[in-house]
Amino acid sequence: MLDTAFEALKKFDWGSDLGALAPIEDAVTAAHGKPEARHEVETRLVTALQGELSRDAREYVCRKLAIVGTAACVPGLAPLLVNPESSHMSRFALEQIPAPEAAQALRDALSRASGTVKIGIISSLGARRDAASVPPLGELLQDGDAAIARAAALALGAIGSADSAAVLQRSLQAAGGSPAPIVDALLHCAETLMAANKLTEATAIYQAFAQDNQPRLVRLAANRGLLACASKQA
Amino acid sequence: MLRQILPSILVLTLLAGLTQFVRADDKPSDDLVKLIIKLIGDPDREFRAAGLEKVRSSAKGAAATHLFAAQLTKLDAAGQIALLSALADRRDATARAAVLELLGASQDEQVRASSILALGTLGGIADLPLLVKSLSASGPEQAAARRSLVQMSGDTVNKSLAAELKTATPHVKNALIDVLSTRRATDESPALVAATVDDAAQVRSAAMSALGQIGSPDQISALLPGVLKAQKGGERDHAERSVAMICSRIDNEDERGTRLIEALNTIPPADRDELLPLVGRVGGKKLINFVGDIASEQDPARRKFGIDALSKWPDASVADKLLEIANKTADPAERNQAFQGYVKIAATRDNRSDRQRLDRMKQAMKAARSPEEQLLVINRTRTAYDVEAVRFVQPYLEDPEFAQLACETIVEIAHHREVRDPHKAEFDKILDKVIAVSKDAVVVDRAQRYKRGETWERPKK
Numbered sequence: 001m002l003d004t005a006f007e008a009l010k011k012f013d014w015g016s017d018l019g020a021l022a023p024i025e026d027a028v029t030a031a032h033g034k035p036e037a038r039h040e041v042e043t044r045l046v047t048a049l050q051g052e053l054s055r056d057a058r059e060y061v062c063r064k065l066a067i068v069g070t071a072a073c074v075p076g077l078a079p080l081l082v083n084p085e086s087s088h089m090s091r092f093a094l095e096q097i098p099a100p101e102a103a104q105a106l107r108d109a110l111s112r113a114s115g116t117v118k119i120g121i122i123s124s125l126g127a128r129r130d131a132a133s134v135p136p137l138g139e140l141l142q143d144g145d146a147a148i149a150r151a152a153a154l155a156l157g158a159i160g161s162a163d164s165a166a167v168l169q170r171s172l173q174a175a176g177g178s179p180a181p182i183v184d185a186l187l188h189c190a191e192t193l194m195a196a197n198k199l200t201e202a203t204a205i206y207q208a209f210a211q212d213n214q215p216r217l218v219r220l221a222a223n224r225g226l227l228a229c230a231s232k233q234a
Numbered sequence: 235m236l237r238q239i240l241p242s243i244l245v246l247t248l249l250a251g252l253t254q255f256v257r258a259d260d261k262p263s264d265d266l267v268k269l270i271i272k273l274i275g276d277p278d279r280e281f282r283a284a285g286l287e288k289v290r291s292s293a294k295g296a297a298a299t300h301l302f303a304a305q306l307t308k309l310d311a312a313g314q315i316a317l318l319s320a321l322a323d324r325r326d327a328t329a330r331a332a333v334l335e336l337l338g339a340s341q342d343e344q345v346r347a348s349s350i351l352a353l354g355t356l357g358g359i360a361d362l363p364l365l366v367k368s369l370s371a372s373g374p375e376q377a378a379a380r381r382s383l384v385q386m387s388g389d390t391v392n393k394s395l396a397a398e399l400k401t402a403t404p405h406v407k408n409a410l411i412d413v414l415s416t417r418r419a420t421d422e423s424p425a426l427v428a429a430t431v432d433d434a435a436q437v438r439s440a441a442m443s444a445l446g447q448i449g450s451p452d453q454i455s456a457l458l459p460g461v462l463k464a465q466k467g468g469e470r471d472h473a474e475r476s477v478a479m480i481c482s483r484i485d486n487e488d489e490r491g492t493r494l495i496e497a498l499n500t501i502p503p504a505d506r507d508e509l510l511p512l513v514g515r516v517g518g519k520k521l522i523n524f525v526g527d528i529a530s531e532q533d534p535a536r537r538k539f540g541i542d543a544l545s546k547w548p549d550a551s552v553a554d555k556l557l558e559i560a561n562k563t564a565d566p567a568e569r570n571q572a573f574q575g576y577v578k579i580a581a582t583r584d585n586r587s588d589r590q591r592l593d594r595m596k597q598a599m600k601a602a603r604s605p606e607e608q609l610l611v612i613n614r615t616r617t618a619y620d621v622e623a624v625r626f627v628q629p630y631l632e633d634p635e636f637a638q639l640a641c642e643t644i645v646e647i648a649h650h651r652e653v654r655d656p657h658k659a660e661f662d663k664i665l666d667k668v669i670a671v672s673k674d675a676v677v678v679d680r681a682q683r684y685k686r687g688e689t690w691e692r693p694k695k
Contacts, residue, residue, distance in 0.1 A: 216278070226269055227266070227270070
């Protein structure tokens with residue numbers, strides 16, 4: 001059954017009967033909590049990915065690897081990252097694979113990618129809250145492409161660590177103003193820090209933005225943050 | 235220049251904030267309280283709301299409440315009202331003194347009303363006289379006092395409110411009765427029963443309404459003097475309806491009848507007949523014979539009461555009895571009363587089908603002896619939502635004496651889309667006739683709308 005399904009996958013395309021792939025779906029589900037079965041289905045998916053597949057079939061495989069994927073499938077997914085057609089689904093899988101190799105693959109792809117593909121990779125690193133990405137993302141804050149710099153700021157905000165906050169604060173100082181993406185990112189950092197009970201760090205960020213020289217909405221957000229921090233402490 | 239120094243200011247502020255925060259670690263709730271106080275004093279409503287949200291839910295304890303309440307005198311009216319509401323929601327009685335102080339000092343009607351309202355949750359029995367006194371005020375203060383008294387908790391609140399009822403002015407009595415009813419103060423219902431024979435009609439009505447809501451069947455006999463004291467007309471109808479509502483709490487129909495008859499027997503015989511309309515409102519098989527016998531008595535005055543009672547029956551079970559009286563009597567006035575009662579009861583939208591209601595109307599038309607009686611039947615046929623009812627009324631469009639009323643009945647039935655749509659072609663033809671015949675612009679407009687598949691909204695009175 002599974003063999004037949006993988007054969008069907010080779011010919012699968014938009015509009016094909018998804019029922020033909022049901023055994024793959026079942027194998028993925030059955031692999032939960034069973035490392036050997038997981039490895040087997042992962043291997044078969046990677047093998048399929050390396051063959052000739054339609055775009056729809058490739059995306060199907062990526063969706064399944066997002067569930068069963070481990071470090072072993074990263075070499076199969078990494079080359080897809082810089083291809084505009086496949087980057088999105090590759091990131092979809094790599095974002096969810098907990099292995100550090102997945103994050104490394106995303107970081108490695110940064111230097112090879114450009115434009116929207118690069119923005120997507122940056123966003124995936126943020127979504128993974130990958131601490132090791134703080135330095136490269138910090139460098140991208142100075143990127144000549146404003147969209148990339150903005151994506152880097154937001155990713156650093158999503159990472160929400162003391163380190164990412166420090167990088168953002170330095171960037172704020174260098175920017176000579178209060179660029180909205182950096183402010184947003186710092187407030188995001190503060191929220192994450194507060195959720196992690198790092199109240200001292202979170203409060204420091206909020207206090208900086210609660211000052212009268214800040215825009216009204218920023219002050220409001222900061223004051224709400226301060227209240228939340230103080231309530232948590234009380 | 236500012237662009238250049240702004241980042242430095244931010245970093246310095248950030249560092250300063252960090253230091254302050256570390257220092258504040260020793261007294262974390264102080265920081266929170268200070269921040270809340272700063273925000274509730276902010277002129278920007280959104281900032282203020284952020285602080286008020288925390289007054290409601292955070293920084294627990296009397297010390298913080300005291301500090302928050304102390305801000306009341308420092309705020310503008312809008313701020314005072316918002317803080318009063320937050321303090322009320324905080325439900326810490328520590329704020330009571332500040333609220334009373336503000337109430338004493340403020341001339342602003344809305345601030346005073348908000349203070350009174352806050353006392354409902356922050357105050358206690360000691361504040362009851364003040365709140366009762368506020369019931370005699372007008373506008374928002376009275377409404378706030380009413381809500382406050384409804385909210386106030388305490389074992390003796392209902393008792394104290396009932397005691398106030400004895401000496402208050404009619405206006406305040408009215409409000410107190412409403413409060414006791416909303417509080418569902420069944421333990422104090424004797425005070426409400428006493429109020430049903432008050433000298434002021436508005437107090438009697440309020441007490442009857444309250445008991446209609448919270449009264450028990452054990453009080454039926456105690457309420458009958460109140461029904462008798464109610465002025466005939468609107469007040470009497472209302473009193474009867476309230477007692478009928480209490481009777482309806484007795485599930486068993488026979489027992490309901492028995493209990494009401496028992497209650498009637500506690501009333502002097504001379505007054506009993508006046509309560510027959512109430513018997514009619516309660517209805518039930520057991521009471522049909524009781525009233526039916528009276529309606530067939532020799533004494534015309536008693537018969538009148540009996541027919542009146544049957545005409546108020548909640549369902550059509552007495553229709554035959556009324557028709558029998560109408561057909562047998564030789565007295566034109568009694569015939570008129572019984573026939574009107576029959577048509578009214580026959581048309582009642584009870585649990586019978588529309589076809590059954592229509593059959594009764596056809597029966598009434600056969601029994602009608604004058605154009606006035608025929609008009610009555612044509613008019614009431616509108617309660618049978620059935621195409622057959624339209625067919626029954628349609629011939630009267632040809633007779634100028636009945637045409638206008640027939641038009642009105644037809645559009646009333648045509649209003650119901652579920653009756654109209656399955657017979658659209660037939661309705662369109664009849665509605666064309668209505669448009670041609672009717673002299674009433676509203677009826678013509680309705681007929682045209684229904685032909686177009688539109689609806690019509692009855693103007694609000």
